[in-house]
Amino acid sequence: MAIATKKKKTMNVDELRAYRVAYGGKLGVKDFRKYVGLPAGLLGAFSFLLLYNGWVSAVCAIIGAIYGTLVLLPKSVKKQYEFNGFNQRNKFINNITQVLTDDNQTVLMAIRKVSSRADGEFKEDLKRFYAMLSGADNERIRESVISLSDKYDDDVIFVQFLEQLETAMIEGKNNIDTLKDIKTYHNDIRKKQEAYEKEKNNHLRDMRQMIIIIAVLIIAVSVSFGFQTYLDAFARHPVGYISSGLYLLMLSLFFKQFVGYLFDDSVLEIRKK
Numbered sequence: 001m002a003i004a005t006k007k008k009k010t011m012n013v014d015e016l017r018a019y020r021v022a023y024g025g026k027l028g029v030k031d032f033r034k035y036v037g038l039p040a041g042l043l044g045a046f047s048f049l050l051l052y053n054g055w056v057s058a059v060c061a062i063i064g065a066i067y068g069t070l071v072l073l074p075k076s077v078k079k080q081y082e083f084n085g086f087n088q089r090n091k092f093i094n095n096i097t098q099v100l101t102d103d104n105q106t107v108l109m110a111i112r113k114v115s116s117r118a119d120g121e122f123k124e125d126l127k128r129f130y131a132m133l134s135g136a137d138n139e140r141i142r143e144s145v146i147s148l149s150d151k152y153d154d155d156v157i158f159v160q161f162l163e164q165l166e167t168a169m170i171e172g173k174n175n176i177d178t179l180k181d182i183k184t185y186h187n188d189i190r191k192k193q194e195a196y197e198k199e200k201n202n203h204l205r206d207m208r209q210m211i212i213i214i215a216v217l218i219i220a221v222s223v224s225f226g227f228q229t230y231l232d233a234f235a236r237h238p239v240g241y242i243s244s245g246l247y248l249l250m251l252s253l254f255f256k257q258f259v260g261y262l263f264d265d266s267v268l269e270i271r272k273k
Contacts, residue, residue: 011074019077023084023120027077035076036068042211046251049218050244051235060248075263082265088122089158090190096165097183100174107169108133125151138170157186193265200262207258214251 011019013027020027044061048054095117099110111133115126125148132144145166149159161182168174222230234240 011077016074016077019081022081023088023122025080025084031073031076035072036065039068039072040065043248043252046215046218047244047248049215049222050247051240052231053235072259075259079263079265084120085122085152086155086190086193088118088120089152089155090186092118092122092126093158093161093183093186097176097179100168100176100179103174107165107174111165133169141166141169157182157189161186196265203258204262 017027020031040061041064043064044057047060048057051057092114095114096107096110099105099113100107105113108130111126111130115123115130118126129144129148132147133141136144145162149162152158161179164175164178164182222235225233234243
């Protein structure tokens with residue numbers, strides 16, 4: 001199933017499932033529990049620790065669930081889809097460069113060989129690409145390359161690689177040195193992505209620790225003054241509602257900013273000018 005890669009603000013369940021299935025995944029209960037249930041539970045729990053009001057906590061939990069459904073889950077599914085797609089393109093570049101080091105191999109022969117090693121949606125793209133190239137004249141070759149390039153135009157290194165394959169097919173000779181240079185560049189981008197993801201995972205771990213510390217501090221404050229005193233002087237008092245509302249708002253804004261950082265890979269994108 002071909003998936004349009006243009007960005008949308010929201011995606012329905014069928015679209016999310018299509019992204020997951022594209023590379024053999026599955027949209028299941030685990031995803032909803034992690035990206036919908038977790039924000040609902042956290043926001044509901046924090047509001048309850050502050051105000052000990054079931055209705056307020058229920059409303060906050062619903063808000064958290066809506067945010068998870070509309071923001072976190074789509075971002076997670078799209079990120080995994082793009083990660084899998086990039087890895088498949090990287091594998092393709094490495095494999096086809098290796099095959100073309102043999103002067104007896106043509107680009108078309110190499111594409112046929114490496115197509116069988118690909119997975120998921122990208123494998124289907126390569127099959128269509130090979131079918132379009134078989135017996136094609138120069139104009140048809142250009143159209144085929146443009147068609148595949150347009151789908152992955154956010155990966156400019158991959159597009160450059162396709163352009164080199166196009167040149168090789170039209171001119172009848174392989175510029176293996178240029179292909180190797182592009183392969184090295186694409187591998188470097190992948191290494192940078194892995195390092196960036198590791199850095200973000202470290203920040204995610206710090207975020208989890210911070211959430212635990214905040215929860216412990218809230219409990220400590222309520223216990224230190226005495227539970228009934230805390231209820232009367234803060235949780236059941238207008239000052240408590242205002243203060244808690246502002247605190248939850250600031251916490252939500254901070255969390256939103258962190259989510260933006262967690263799912264933002266634009267720092268690694270290289271686009272055509």
